[in-house]
Amino acid sequence: MIRKVIKIDEDKCNGCGLCVNACHEGAIGLVDGKAKLLRDDYCDGLGNCLPVCPTGAISFEEREAAEFNEEAVKANLAKKEEQPKAPLPCGCPGTNLKRFERKEEEPAPNTQGAPVTSRLRQWPVQIKLVPVNAPYFNGAHLLIAADCAAYAYGNFHNDFIKNRITIIGCPKLDAGDYTAKLTEIIKHNDIKSVTVVRMEVPCCGGIEFAAKNALINSGKFIPWQVVTITTDGKILEE
Numbered sequence: 001m002i003r004k005v006i007k008i009d010e011d012k013c014n015g016c017g018l019c020v021n022a023c024h025e026g027a028i029g030l031v032d033g034k035a036k037l038l039r040d041d042y043c044d045g046l047g048n049c050l051p052v053c054p055t056g057a058i059s060f061e062e063r064e065a066a067e068f069n070e071e072a073v074k075a076n077l078a079k080k081e082e083q084p085k086a087p088l089p090c091g092c093p094g095t096n097l098k099r100f101e102r103k104e105e106e107p108a109p110n111t112q113g114a115p116v117t118s119r120l121r122q123w124p125v126q127i128k129l130v131p132v133n134a135p136y137f138n139g140a141h142l143l144i145a146a147d148c149a150a151y152a153y154g155n156f157h158n159d160f161i162k163n164r165i166t167i168i169g170c171p172k173l174d175a176g177d178y179t180a181k182l183t184e185i186i187k188h189n190d191i192k193s194v195t196v197v198r199m200e201v202p203c204c205g206g207i208e209f210a211a212k213n214a215l216i217n218s219g220k221f222i223p224w225q226v227v228t229i230t231t232d233g234k235i236l237e238e
């Protein structure tokens with residue numbers, strides 16, 4: 001029969017194993033360090049694995065596939081329950097998706113006892129780790145920030161992170177260009193606005209360049225702005 005099942009791009013897959021844990025039917029496994037659809041009849045076509053993939057390696061396709069077999073899935077899951085659970089292959093459960101609801105009246109004390117409130121609304125934040133289809137991107141005001149900016153600018157949480165979904169990176173230290181990943185995030189989600197915060201140093205221009213190209217490549221017209229922070233922690237006035 002022709003039906004919708006998941007498709008995994010091995011070139012994009014980094015073998016983190018998050019999709020294996022996210023699949024409630026046990027349809028995905030790791031083979032030679034790459035995620036694989038083990039059996040068509042285990043895949044229900046709902047795609048719970050898509051939002052957790054940090055590289056955007058999972059998509060849907062319609063093709064000839066065996067009918068979803070709920071009884072076979074139950075038998076497989078029962079068999080798995082009898083086996084000891086292995087840790088994530090990447091050894092990093094900290095990449096699991098999280099969303100935080102912030103209450104303004106409940107600041108968290110810092111080590112000196114002064115009230116300080118984090119404005120971060122989701123996890124993860126690293127551009128390389130964040131899933132393209134994370135649910136918190138829909139309707140989001142997106143902050144794309146150089147990771148040094150939060151250390152240089154003292155009120156970064158209140159002035160930039162507050163009420164935005166935050167992703168960070170360093171174009172000098174991270175391998176590859178962010179353009180493709182940012183394009184996918186903007187193209188496939190309902191992003192309301194984009195704010196880029198970079199440092200004044202020349203190498204930080206890479207994150208601004210990637211964000212601008214992503215906006216162009218997405219084909220969308222979205223309000224955007226670039227804010228530059230000086231190395232001594234001030235906003236550079238242009």
